[in-house]
Amino acid sequence: MISRTEPAWKRVWRQSAPHRAGYAFILPVLILFLLFRVWPTIDGLLLSFQDYRIRGGTTWIGFANFRDLWDDKIFWGSLQVTLTYALISVPLATVVAVAMALLIDRAIAGIAWYRAIYFLPYITSFVMISVIWSWIYRTNDGLLNGLLGTVGIAPIPWLTDERYVLPSLAIMAVWKGVGYSMMILLAGLRAIPATLAEASAVDGATGAQTFWRITLPLLKPVLFFVIVIETIGSFQVFDAIYVMTGGGPVRASYSLVYMLYDESFKFQNYGYAAAIGVVLFAMTFTVTMIQRLMFGRGEA
Protein backbone atom coordinates (compact mmCIF):
# COMPACT_ATOMS: atom_id res chain seq x y z
CA MET A 1 0.00 0.00 0.00
CA ILE A 2 2.65 2.41 1.08
CA SER A 3 4.88 1.57 -1.86
CA ARG A 4 2.24 2.74 -4.34
CA THR A 5 2.08 6.24 -2.90
CA GLU A 6 5.83 6.37 -2.36
CA PRO A 7 7.72 8.51 -4.90
CA ALA A 8 10.31 6.74 -7.05
CA TRP A 9 13.31 8.47 -5.50
CA LYS A 10 12.22 7.41 -2.07
CA ARG A 11 11.94 3.79 -3.18
CA VAL A 12 15.42 3.88 -4.67
CA TRP A 13 16.74 5.46 -1.49
CA ARG A 14 15.11 2.78 0.67
CA GLN A 15 16.21 -0.10 -1.52
CA SER A 16 19.78 1.18 -1.61
CA ALA A 17 20.05 1.05 2.18
CA PRO A 18 22.21 -2.12 2.30
CA HIS A 19 24.52 -0.64 -0.35
CA ARG A 20 24.81 2.60 1.56
CA ALA A 21 25.60 0.71 4.76
CA GLY A 22 28.29 -1.30 3.00
CA TYR A 23 29.89 1.79 1.53
CA ALA A 24 29.71 3.63 4.83
CA PHE A 25 31.85 0.89 6.37
CA ILE A 26 34.46 0.74 3.62
CA LEU A 27 34.52 4.44 2.72
CA PRO A 28 37.23 5.63 5.17
CA VAL A 29 39.73 3.02 4.10
CA LEU A 30 38.70 3.20 0.44
CA ILE A 31 39.32 6.95 0.22
CA LEU A 32 42.74 6.65 1.86
CA PHE A 33 43.56 3.65 -0.31
CA LEU A 34 42.63 5.38 -3.56
CA LEU A 35 44.45 8.56 -2.57
CA PHE A 36 47.64 7.10 -1.06
CA ARG A 37 48.05 3.75 -2.79
CA VAL A 38 46.14 3.52 -6.09
CA TRP A 39 46.76 7.07 -7.30
CA PRO A 40 50.51 7.06 -6.49
CA THR A 41 50.83 3.79 -8.40
CA ILE A 42 49.27 5.35 -11.49
CA ASP A 43 51.16 8.60 -10.94
CA GLY A 44 54.42 6.65 -10.64
CA LEU A 45 53.86 5.31 -14.12
CA LEU A 46 52.96 8.77 -15.44
CA LEU A 47 56.02 10.32 -13.77
CA SER A 48 58.30 7.92 -15.60
CA PHE A 49 57.27 9.63 -18.86
CA GLN A 50 57.88 13.14 -17.50
CA ASP A 51 60.71 15.47 -16.74
CA TYR A 52 59.16 16.32 -13.39
CA ARG A 53 59.89 19.57 -11.56
CA ILE A 54 58.35 19.87 -8.13
CA ARG A 55 58.11 23.69 -8.45
CA GLY A 56 56.41 23.60 -11.88
CA GLY A 57 57.67 23.37 -15.45
CA THR A 58 57.06 19.64 -15.84
CA THR A 59 57.24 18.38 -19.42
CA TRP A 60 56.20 15.12 -21.07
CA ILE A 61 59.20 13.46 -22.63
CA GLY A 62 57.89 10.08 -23.81
CA PHE A 63 60.30 7.22 -23.33
CA ALA A 64 63.35 9.47 -22.83
CA ASN A 65 63.80 8.39 -19.18
CA PHE A 66 63.82 4.74 -20.21
CA ARG A 67 66.22 5.43 -23.11
CA ASP A 68 68.52 7.23 -20.68
CA LEU A 69 68.33 4.29 -18.29
CA TRP A 70 69.28 1.96 -21.15
CA ASP A 71 72.42 4.02 -21.75
CA ASP A 72 73.20 4.55 -18.06
CA LYS A 73 76.10 2.39 -16.86
CA ILE A 74 75.20 3.19 -13.25
CA PHE A 75 71.71 1.77 -13.80
CA TRP A 76 73.06 -1.49 -15.28
CA GLY A 77 75.50 -1.63 -12.39
CA SER A 78 72.69 -1.26 -9.86
CA LEU A 79 70.65 -3.92 -11.65
CA GLN A 80 73.63 -6.24 -11.53
CA VAL A 81 74.19 -5.51 -7.83
CA THR A 82 70.50 -6.20 -7.07
CA LEU A 83 70.40 -9.47 -9.02
CA THR A 84 73.74 -10.64 -7.59
CA TYR A 85 72.47 -9.87 -4.12
CA ALA A 86 69.29 -11.85 -4.84
CA LEU A 87 71.32 -14.73 -6.24
CA ILE A 88 73.38 -14.91 -3.06
CA SER A 89 70.72 -14.20 -0.44
CA VAL A 90 67.73 -16.17 -1.76
CA PRO A 91 69.38 -19.63 -2.00
CA LEU A 92 71.21 -19.03 1.26
CA ALA A 93 68.05 -17.95 3.07
CA THR A 94 66.04 -20.84 1.64
CA VAL A 95 68.55 -23.57 2.48
CA VAL A 96 69.13 -22.24 5.99
CA ALA A 97 65.38 -21.84 6.59
CA VAL A 98 64.65 -25.41 5.46
CA ALA A 99 67.46 -26.79 7.62
CA MET A 100 66.24 -24.82 10.63
CA ALA A 101 62.61 -25.81 10.07
CA LEU A 102 63.63 -29.50 9.95
CA LEU A 103 65.71 -29.00 13.08
CA ILE A 104 62.91 -27.48 15.16
CA ASP A 105 60.13 -29.70 13.81
CA ARG A 106 60.09 -31.93 16.85
CA ALA A 107 58.35 -31.92 20.18
CA ILE A 108 61.18 -31.97 22.68
CA ALA A 109 61.67 -30.12 25.93
CA GLY A 110 62.67 -26.49 25.46
CA ILE A 111 61.98 -26.34 21.72
CA ALA A 112 59.78 -23.25 22.16
CA TRP A 113 62.79 -21.41 23.63
CA TYR A 114 65.02 -22.28 20.72
CA ARG A 115 62.29 -21.28 18.28
CA ALA A 116 61.90 -17.93 20.04
CA ILE A 117 65.64 -17.20 19.88
CA TYR A 118 65.79 -18.09 16.16
CA PHE A 119 62.83 -15.84 15.52
CA LEU A 120 64.02 -12.87 17.59
CA PRO A 121 66.09 -11.09 14.87
CA TYR A 122 62.99 -10.91 12.66
CA ILE A 123 61.34 -8.28 14.88
CA THR A 124 64.32 -5.92 14.74
CA SER A 125 64.65 -2.98 12.36
CA PHE A 126 67.20 -3.15 9.58
CA VAL A 127 68.63 0.14 10.84
CA MET A 128 69.25 -1.22 14.34
CA ILE A 129 70.90 -4.43 13.17
CA SER A 130 72.92 -2.50 10.60
CA VAL A 131 74.33 -0.45 13.47
CA ILE A 132 75.31 -3.64 15.29
CA TRP A 133 76.65 -5.46 12.24
CA SER A 134 78.63 -2.39 11.13
CA TRP A 135 80.67 -3.01 14.25
CA ILE A 136 80.68 -6.81 13.80
CA TYR A 137 81.97 -6.43 10.23
CA ARG A 138 84.49 -3.63 10.87
CA THR A 139 87.86 -4.65 9.46
CA ASN A 140 90.30 -3.52 12.15
CA ASP A 141 88.45 -3.71 15.47
CA GLY A 142 85.28 -5.54 14.44
CA LEU A 143 83.83 -8.42 16.44
CA LEU A 144 83.93 -11.00 13.66
CA ASN A 145 87.56 -10.42 12.67
CA GLY A 146 88.40 -10.39 16.38
CA LEU A 147 86.82 -13.82 16.82
CA LEU A 148 88.44 -15.15 13.63
CA GLY A 149 91.75 -13.71 14.80
CA THR A 150 91.72 -15.99 17.84
CA VAL A 151 91.99 -18.96 15.47
CA GLY A 152 94.65 -17.23 13.38
CA ILE A 153 92.59 -15.95 10.44
CA ALA A 154 93.80 -12.61 9.05
CA PRO A 155 91.30 -9.70 9.08
CA ILE A 156 88.79 -9.80 6.21
CA PRO A 157 87.47 -6.48 4.77
CA TRP A 158 83.81 -7.55 5.01
CA LEU A 159 82.24 -4.25 3.97
CA THR A 160 85.12 -2.46 2.30
CA ASP A 161 86.03 -4.97 -0.41
CA GLU A 162 83.98 -5.18 -3.61
CA ARG A 163 84.01 -8.98 -3.54
CA TYR A 164 82.84 -9.36 0.06
CA VAL A 165 80.30 -6.59 0.51
CA LEU A 166 77.25 -8.29 -1.05
CA PRO A 167 77.81 -11.69 0.63
CA SER A 168 78.31 -9.85 3.95
CA LEU A 169 75.05 -7.93 3.54
CA ALA A 170 73.28 -11.15 2.50
CA ILE A 171 74.49 -13.07 5.54
CA MET A 172 73.20 -10.32 7.81
CA ALA A 173 69.84 -10.25 6.02
CA VAL A 174 69.54 -14.04 6.28
CA TRP A 175 70.29 -13.85 10.00
CA LYS A 176 67.55 -11.25 10.39
CA GLY A 177 64.88 -12.80 8.21
CA VAL A 178 65.32 -16.55 8.49
CA GLY A 179 62.97 -16.87 11.46
CA TYR A 180 59.99 -15.88 9.33
CA SER A 181 60.68 -18.34 6.49
CA MET A 182 61.46 -21.00 9.06
CA MET A 183 58.01 -20.62 10.61
CA ILE A 184 56.25 -20.73 7.23
CA LEU A 185 58.20 -23.89 6.30
CA LEU A 186 57.50 -25.41 9.70
CA ALA A 187 53.78 -24.95 9.11
CA GLY A 188 54.28 -26.63 5.72
CA LEU A 189 56.14 -29.56 7.29
CA ARG A 190 53.44 -30.04 9.91
CA ALA A 191 50.81 -30.21 7.16
CA ILE A 192 52.50 -33.29 5.69
CA PRO A 193 50.88 -36.38 7.23
CA ALA A 194 53.35 -38.13 9.54
CA THR A 195 52.11 -41.48 8.23
CA LEU A 196 53.89 -40.87 4.90
CA ALA A 197 57.32 -40.55 6.51
CA GLU A 198 56.55 -43.54 8.76
CA ALA A 199 55.51 -45.66 5.78
CA SER A 200 58.69 -44.80 3.92
CA ALA A 201 60.74 -45.66 7.03
CA VAL A 202 58.97 -49.01 7.25
CA ASP A 203 59.89 -49.62 3.61
CA GLY A 204 63.51 -49.19 4.66
CA ALA A 205 64.18 -45.68 3.37
CA THR A 206 66.93 -43.70 5.10
CA GLY A 207 66.22 -40.30 6.60
CA ALA A 208 67.83 -38.60 3.61
CA GLN A 209 65.79 -40.63 1.13
CA THR A 210 62.59 -39.79 2.96
CA PHE A 211 63.52 -36.11 2.90
CA TRP A 212 64.34 -35.96 -0.85
CA ARG A 213 61.60 -38.31 -2.09
CA ILE A 214 58.69 -37.56 0.29
CA THR A 215 59.12 -34.39 2.32
CA LEU A 216 60.64 -32.05 -0.25
CA PRO A 217 58.17 -32.77 -3.11
CA LEU A 218 55.23 -32.28 -0.74
CA LEU A 219 56.78 -29.10 0.61
CA LYS A 220 57.17 -27.61 -2.87
CA PRO A 221 54.29 -25.05 -2.84
CA VAL A 222 55.31 -23.68 0.56
CA LEU A 223 58.97 -23.71 -0.46
CA PHE A 224 58.14 -21.77 -3.60
CA PHE A 225 56.11 -19.25 -1.61
CA VAL A 226 59.14 -18.68 0.63
CA ILE A 227 61.47 -18.32 -2.36
CA VAL A 228 59.15 -15.73 -3.94
CA ILE A 229 58.87 -13.75 -0.71
CA GLU A 230 62.66 -13.84 -0.27
CA THR A 231 63.27 -12.84 -3.90
CA ILE A 232 60.89 -9.88 -3.79
CA GLY A 233 62.44 -8.79 -0.49
CA SER A 234 65.95 -9.00 -1.90
CA PHE A 235 64.97 -6.81 -4.89
CA GLN A 236 64.05 -4.10 -2.39
CA VAL A 237 67.28 -4.07 -0.38
CA PHE A 238 67.93 -0.52 0.86
CA ASP A 239 68.01 0.16 4.62
CA ALA A 240 71.15 -1.85 5.35
CA ILE A 241 72.99 -0.33 2.38
CA TYR A 242 72.01 3.18 3.47
CA VAL A 243 73.39 2.65 6.98
CA MET A 244 76.36 0.35 6.32
CA THR A 245 77.95 1.10 2.97
CA GLY A 246 76.27 4.08 1.29
CA GLY A 247 76.29 1.99 -1.90
CA GLY A 248 80.04 1.46 -1.78
CA PRO A 249 82.78 0.55 -2.04
CA VAL A 250 82.84 2.03 -5.57
CA ARG A 251 79.12 1.26 -6.12
CA ALA A 252 79.65 -2.43 -5.32
CA SER A 253 76.47 -2.33 -3.21
CA TYR A 254 74.62 0.37 -5.17
CA SER A 255 71.22 -1.37 -5.46
CA LEU A 256 68.19 -0.40 -7.56
CA VAL A 257 66.26 1.08 -4.64
CA TYR A 258 69.37 2.92 -3.47
CA MET A 259 69.70 4.44 -6.95
CA LEU A 260 65.98 5.30 -6.90
CA TYR A 261 66.53 7.10 -3.59
CA ASP A 262 69.66 8.86 -4.84
CA GLU A 263 68.13 10.05 -8.12
CA SER A 264 64.92 11.34 -6.53
CA PHE A 265 65.77 12.66 -3.10
CA LYS A 266 69.35 13.69 -3.69
CA PHE A 267 69.33 14.84 -7.34
CA GLN A 268 65.60 15.67 -7.73
CA ASN A 269 65.40 13.60 -10.96
CA TYR A 270 61.92 12.41 -9.99
CA GLY A 271 60.90 11.22 -13.46
CA TYR A 272 64.12 9.31 -13.94
CA ALA A 273 63.78 7.71 -10.50
CA ALA A 274 60.15 6.80 -11.28
CA ALA A 275 61.42 4.93 -14.36
CA ILE A 276 63.66 2.89 -12.02
CA GLY A 277 60.54 2.23 -9.95
CA VAL A 278 58.77 0.89 -13.05
CA VAL A 279 61.69 -1.50 -13.64
CA LEU A 280 61.49 -2.65 -10.00
CA PHE A 281 57.76 -3.18 -10.35
CA ALA A 282 58.25 -5.21 -13.55
CA MET A 283 60.77 -7.45 -11.76
CA THR A 284 58.48 -7.99 -8.75
CA PHE A 285 55.46 -8.56 -10.97
CA THR A 286 57.28 -11.18 -13.04
CA VAL A 287 58.30 -13.17 -9.97
CA THR A 288 54.76 -13.00 -8.54
CA MET A 289 53.21 -14.11 -11.84
CA ILE A 290 55.57 -17.07 -12.14
CA GLN A 291 54.41 -18.20 -8.72
CA ARG A 292 50.74 -17.74 -9.65
CA LEU A 293 51.16 -19.70 -12.88
CA MET A 294 52.98 -22.56 -11.21
CA PHE A 295 50.91 -22.93 -8.07
CA GLY A 296 47.62 -21.19 -8.76
CA ARG A 297 46.35 -18.75 -6.21
CA GLY A 298 48.75 -19.14 -3.31
CA GLU A 299 47.71 -17.58 -0.03
CA ALA A 300 48.29 -13.81 0.21
Place this chain on the structure above:
Amino acid sequence: MSAIAVSEAGQPAQDGRPSAPVSRTKRILLYTALTLLAVAMAMPFVAMLLMAFRPDDVTALRDIFFSTSFTLDNFRANLRNDSMLRWFLNSTIYAVVSVVLVLVLSSLAGYAFAKKRFFARDKIFWLFIAMLVVPAQVTIIPLFILIVKMDGANTYWGLILPTVANAQGVFLMRQYIIGIPDDLIEAAKLDGASEFRVFWQIILPLTVPVQATLGIFVFLWHWNDFLWPLIVAQQSAMQTLTVGLATMQSLVPSTNSMMAAAAISFLPSLVIFIICQRFIVQSIASSGIKG
Protein backbone atom coordinates in the same frame (compact mmCIF):
# COMPACT_ATOMS: atom_id res chain seq x y z
CA MET B 1 66.75 -48.00 26.38
CA SER B 2 64.28 -48.67 23.62
CA ALA B 3 61.52 -49.30 26.13
CA ILE B 4 61.96 -45.83 27.53
CA ALA B 5 62.03 -44.34 24.04
CA VAL B 6 58.80 -46.10 23.08
CA SER B 7 56.99 -44.95 26.18
CA GLU B 8 58.16 -41.40 25.51
CA ALA B 9 56.99 -41.60 21.94
CA GLY B 10 53.57 -42.69 23.10
CA GLN B 11 53.06 -39.52 25.12
CA PRO B 12 51.10 -36.79 23.41
CA ALA B 13 53.44 -33.98 22.50
CA GLN B 14 52.72 -30.67 24.11
CA ASP B 15 53.66 -28.82 20.97
CA GLY B 16 53.44 -30.22 17.44
CA ARG B 17 53.82 -33.80 16.37
CA PRO B 18 54.74 -36.59 18.79
CA SER B 19 58.45 -37.10 19.01
CA ALA B 20 59.86 -40.16 17.28
CA PRO B 21 61.89 -42.51 19.45
CA VAL B 22 65.43 -41.13 19.63
CA SER B 23 68.55 -42.63 21.10
CA ARG B 24 70.48 -40.75 23.74
CA THR B 25 73.37 -39.96 21.39
CA LYS B 26 70.99 -38.54 18.83
CA ARG B 27 69.34 -36.49 21.53
CA ILE B 28 72.67 -35.05 22.67
CA LEU B 29 73.64 -34.27 19.07
CA LEU B 30 70.29 -32.60 18.51
CA TYR B 31 70.56 -30.36 21.56
CA THR B 32 74.15 -29.50 20.64
CA ALA B 33 73.05 -28.40 17.16
CA LEU B 34 70.09 -26.43 18.55
CA THR B 35 72.28 -24.73 21.15
CA LEU B 36 75.11 -23.86 18.75
CA LEU B 37 72.59 -22.31 16.40
CA ALA B 38 70.97 -20.41 19.26
CA VAL B 39 74.36 -19.02 20.28
CA ALA B 40 75.01 -17.89 16.69
CA MET B 41 71.58 -16.26 16.40
CA ALA B 42 71.80 -14.56 19.79
CA MET B 43 75.44 -13.47 19.47
CA PRO B 44 74.81 -10.04 17.86
CA PHE B 45 72.32 -9.18 20.63
CA VAL B 46 74.66 -10.38 23.37
CA ALA B 47 77.60 -8.50 21.84
CA MET B 48 75.47 -5.35 21.54
CA LEU B 49 74.50 -5.49 25.21
CA LEU B 50 78.03 -6.28 26.43
CA MET B 51 79.46 -3.40 24.39
CA ALA B 52 76.72 -1.02 25.55
CA PHE B 53 77.59 -1.64 29.21
CA ARG B 54 81.36 -1.22 28.76
CA PRO B 55 83.23 2.08 29.11
CA ASP B 56 84.56 3.67 25.92
CA ASP B 57 88.13 2.53 26.53
CA VAL B 58 87.24 -1.17 26.45
CA THR B 59 88.01 -2.21 22.90
CA ALA B 60 89.95 -5.49 23.04
CA LEU B 61 87.78 -8.50 22.28
CA ARG B 62 88.72 -10.30 25.49
CA ASP B 63 87.82 -7.25 27.58
CA ILE B 64 84.46 -6.84 25.87
CA PHE B 65 83.52 -10.37 26.88
CA PHE B 66 85.34 -10.84 30.19
CA SER B 67 86.21 -7.42 31.63
CA THR B 68 84.71 -6.52 35.00
CA SER B 69 84.33 -2.84 34.22
CA PHE B 70 80.71 -1.90 33.84
CA THR B 71 79.03 1.42 33.18
CA LEU B 72 75.62 2.93 32.54
CA ASP B 73 77.16 6.04 30.98
CA ASN B 74 76.34 5.00 27.42
CA PHE B 75 72.66 4.66 28.24
CA ARG B 76 72.70 7.81 30.35
CA ALA B 77 74.27 9.85 27.55
CA ASN B 78 71.66 8.61 25.06
CA LEU B 79 68.75 9.27 27.39
CA ARG B 80 70.05 12.79 28.10
CA ASN B 81 70.16 13.48 24.39
CA ASP B 82 67.08 15.58 23.61
CA SER B 83 67.08 14.52 19.95
CA MET B 84 67.05 10.88 20.97
CA LEU B 85 64.05 11.42 23.24
CA ARG B 86 62.24 13.30 20.51
CA TRP B 87 62.90 10.52 17.98
CA PHE B 88 61.65 7.96 20.47
CA LEU B 89 58.49 10.01 20.95
CA ASN B 90 58.02 10.40 17.17
CA SER B 91 58.40 6.66 16.58
CA THR B 92 55.92 5.97 19.37
CA ILE B 93 53.38 8.37 17.87
CA TYR B 94 53.97 6.97 14.37
CA ALA B 95 53.55 3.36 15.52
CA VAL B 96 50.75 3.71 18.08
CA VAL B 97 48.50 6.06 16.09
CA SER B 98 48.98 3.86 13.00
CA VAL B 99 48.03 0.75 14.95
CA VAL B 100 44.81 2.34 16.17
CA LEU B 101 43.87 3.67 12.74
CA VAL B 102 44.73 0.46 10.89
CA LEU B 103 42.70 -1.63 13.34
CA VAL B 104 39.66 0.65 13.13
CA LEU B 105 39.76 1.08 9.35
CA SER B 106 40.53 -2.57 8.60
CA SER B 107 37.85 -4.02 10.84
CA LEU B 108 35.17 -1.63 9.52
CA ALA B 109 36.04 -2.54 5.93
CA GLY B 110 36.70 -6.20 6.69
CA TYR B 111 33.22 -6.49 8.22
CA ALA B 112 31.56 -4.94 5.17
CA PHE B 113 33.54 -7.10 2.73
CA ALA B 114 32.68 -10.21 4.73
CA LYS B 115 29.04 -9.69 5.64
CA LYS B 116 27.46 -6.90 3.57
CA ARG B 117 26.21 -7.04 0.01
CA PHE B 118 26.79 -3.88 -1.95
CA PHE B 119 27.50 -2.74 -5.48
CA ALA B 120 30.93 -3.82 -6.82
CA ARG B 121 31.93 -5.29 -3.46
CA ASP B 122 34.08 -8.09 -4.82
CA LYS B 123 35.69 -5.86 -7.45
CA ILE B 124 36.72 -3.33 -4.80
CA PHE B 125 38.05 -6.10 -2.58
CA TRP B 126 40.01 -7.48 -5.52
CA LEU B 127 41.54 -4.02 -6.03
CA PHE B 128 42.86 -4.06 -2.46
CA ILE B 129 44.45 -7.49 -2.98
CA ALA B 130 45.83 -6.68 -6.43
CA MET B 131 47.65 -3.62 -5.08
CA LEU B 132 49.73 -5.87 -2.82
CA VAL B 133 51.83 -6.65 -5.90
CA VAL B 134 53.08 -3.06 -6.11
CA PRO B 135 56.16 -2.59 -3.90
CA ALA B 136 56.01 0.42 -1.57
CA GLN B 137 59.30 1.67 -3.03
CA VAL B 138 57.58 2.15 -6.39
CA THR B 139 54.92 4.51 -5.03
CA ILE B 140 57.19 6.38 -2.68
CA ILE B 141 58.16 9.20 -5.08
CA PRO B 142 54.60 10.13 -6.18
CA LEU B 143 53.49 9.75 -2.56
CA PHE B 144 56.21 12.14 -1.42
CA ILE B 145 55.25 14.69 -4.09
CA LEU B 146 51.58 14.36 -3.09
CA ILE B 147 52.33 14.90 0.59
CA VAL B 148 54.58 17.87 -0.14
CA LYS B 149 51.78 19.44 -2.23
CA MET B 150 49.31 18.81 0.62
CA ASP B 151 51.76 20.54 3.01
CA GLY B 152 52.20 17.33 4.95
CA ALA B 153 56.00 17.05 4.90
CA ASN B 154 57.44 17.11 8.43
CA THR B 155 54.01 16.66 10.03
CA TYR B 156 52.62 13.70 11.93
CA TRP B 157 49.59 13.37 9.69
CA GLY B 158 51.77 13.43 6.58
CA LEU B 159 53.86 10.68 8.06
CA ILE B 160 50.98 8.53 9.31
CA LEU B 161 47.96 8.87 6.99
CA PRO B 162 49.54 7.40 3.83
CA THR B 163 50.44 4.22 5.73
CA VAL B 164 47.12 3.31 7.34
CA ALA B 165 45.07 2.06 4.36
CA ASN B 166 46.48 -1.42 4.83
CA ALA B 167 45.35 -4.05 2.32
CA GLN B 168 46.81 -6.89 4.38
CA GLY B 169 44.83 -5.67 7.37
CA VAL B 170 41.57 -5.51 5.39
CA PHE B 171 42.25 -9.00 4.00
CA LEU B 172 43.02 -10.47 7.41
CA MET B 173 39.90 -8.94 8.99
CA ARG B 174 37.64 -10.11 6.17
CA GLN B 175 38.93 -13.67 6.34
CA TYR B 176 38.35 -13.76 10.08
CA ILE B 177 34.91 -12.11 10.12
CA ILE B 178 33.63 -14.42 7.34
CA GLY B 179 33.85 -17.22 9.92
CA ILE B 180 31.45 -15.47 12.32
CA PRO B 181 27.96 -17.03 11.96
CA ASP B 182 25.37 -14.82 10.22
CA ASP B 183 22.78 -15.88 12.82
CA LEU B 184 24.47 -13.71 15.44
CA ILE B 185 24.12 -10.64 13.22
CA GLU B 186 20.54 -11.45 12.20
CA ALA B 187 19.50 -11.97 15.83
CA ALA B 188 20.92 -8.61 16.83
CA LYS B 189 19.15 -6.92 13.92
CA LEU B 190 15.82 -8.51 14.90
CA ASP B 191 16.36 -7.02 18.35
CA GLY B 192 16.53 -3.65 16.62
CA ALA B 193 20.28 -3.04 16.78
CA SER B 194 21.58 -0.44 14.31
CA GLU B 195 24.23 -1.28 11.70
CA PHE B 196 26.96 0.34 13.73
CA ARG B 197 25.78 -1.30 16.95
CA VAL B 198 26.01 -4.73 15.34
CA PHE B 199 29.57 -3.96 14.37
CA TRP B 200 30.49 -2.46 17.73
CA GLN B 201 28.81 -4.96 20.06
CA ILE B 202 28.76 -8.22 18.09
CA ILE B 203 31.64 -8.19 15.60
CA LEU B 204 34.38 -6.27 17.42
CA PRO B 205 34.41 -8.37 20.63
CA LEU B 206 34.67 -11.55 18.54
CA THR B 207 37.68 -10.30 16.57
CA VAL B 208 39.98 -9.64 19.53
CA PRO B 209 42.52 -12.38 18.61
CA VAL B 210 42.95 -11.15 15.04
CA GLN B 211 43.02 -7.52 16.24
CA ALA B 212 45.91 -8.46 18.52
CA THR B 213 47.81 -10.21 15.72
CA LEU B 214 47.35 -7.35 13.28
CA GLY B 215 48.08 -4.76 15.97
CA ILE B 216 51.40 -6.35 16.91
CA PHE B 217 52.54 -6.59 13.31
CA VAL B 218 51.45 -3.06 12.41
CA PHE B 219 53.36 -1.80 15.44
CA LEU B 220 56.50 -3.63 14.34
CA TRP B 221 56.18 -2.49 10.69
CA HIS B 222 55.92 1.14 11.77
CA TRP B 223 58.45 1.04 14.59
CA ASN B 224 60.99 -0.50 12.19
CA ASP B 225 59.99 1.50 9.09
CA PHE B 226 62.78 3.52 7.52
CA LEU B 227 62.44 4.70 3.91
CA TRP B 228 59.10 6.54 4.22
CA PRO B 229 59.99 8.41 7.46
CA LEU B 230 63.43 9.13 5.98
CA ILE B 231 62.01 11.08 3.06
CA VAL B 232 58.82 12.61 4.44
CA ALA B 233 60.11 13.79 7.84
CA GLN B 234 63.56 15.20 7.18
CA GLN B 235 63.63 17.85 9.92
CA SER B 236 65.49 16.49 12.94
CA ALA B 237 62.59 17.23 15.30
CA MET B 238 60.23 15.16 13.15
CA GLN B 239 62.52 12.21 12.46
CA THR B 240 61.68 8.76 13.76
CA LEU B 241 64.07 6.66 15.81
CA THR B 242 65.27 4.54 12.87
CA VAL B 243 66.14 7.67 10.88
CA GLY B 244 67.77 9.29 13.90
CA LEU B 245 69.81 6.15 14.55
CA ALA B 246 71.02 6.14 10.95
CA THR B 247 71.98 9.81 11.27
CA MET B 248 73.88 9.17 14.50
CA GLN B 249 75.71 6.25 12.91
CA SER B 250 76.85 8.46 10.03
CA LEU B 251 78.53 10.83 12.50
CA VAL B 252 80.97 8.05 13.54
CA PRO B 253 80.25 8.08 17.28
CA SER B 254 81.74 5.74 19.88
CA THR B 255 80.73 2.13 19.28
CA ASN B 256 79.68 1.71 22.91
CA SER B 257 77.28 4.62 22.77
CA MET B 258 75.84 3.42 19.44
CA MET B 259 75.21 -0.05 20.88
CA ALA B 260 73.33 1.53 23.78
CA ALA B 261 71.27 3.56 21.31
CA ALA B 262 70.52 0.42 19.30
CA ALA B 263 69.48 -1.40 22.46
CA ILE B 264 67.14 1.44 23.44
CA SER B 265 65.55 1.42 19.99
CA PHE B 266 64.93 -2.32 20.31
CA LEU B 267 63.40 -2.24 23.79
CA PRO B 268 59.70 -1.71 22.85
CA SER B 269 59.74 -4.48 20.24
CA LEU B 270 61.52 -6.79 22.66
CA VAL B 271 58.96 -6.18 25.42
CA ILE B 272 56.12 -6.94 23.00
CA PHE B 273 57.95 -10.05 21.82
CA ILE B 274 58.52 -11.34 25.33
CA ILE B 275 54.86 -10.88 26.24
CA CYS B 276 53.36 -12.21 22.99
CA GLN B 277 56.11 -14.53 21.71
CA ARG B 278 54.03 -17.67 21.26
CA PHE B 279 51.19 -15.66 19.80
CA ILE B 280 53.37 -13.83 17.24
CA VAL B 281 55.14 -16.97 16.09
CA GLN B 282 51.93 -18.96 15.73
CA SER B 283 50.05 -16.25 13.88
CA ILE B 284 52.69 -16.34 11.13
CA ALA B 285 52.04 -20.01 10.55
CA SER B 286 48.27 -19.60 10.55
CA SER B 287 47.84 -16.35 8.63
CA GLY B 288 51.04 -15.91 6.62
CA ILE B 289 51.14 -12.27 7.74
CA LYS B 290 54.34 -10.68 6.51
CA GLY B 291 56.31 -7.69 7.71
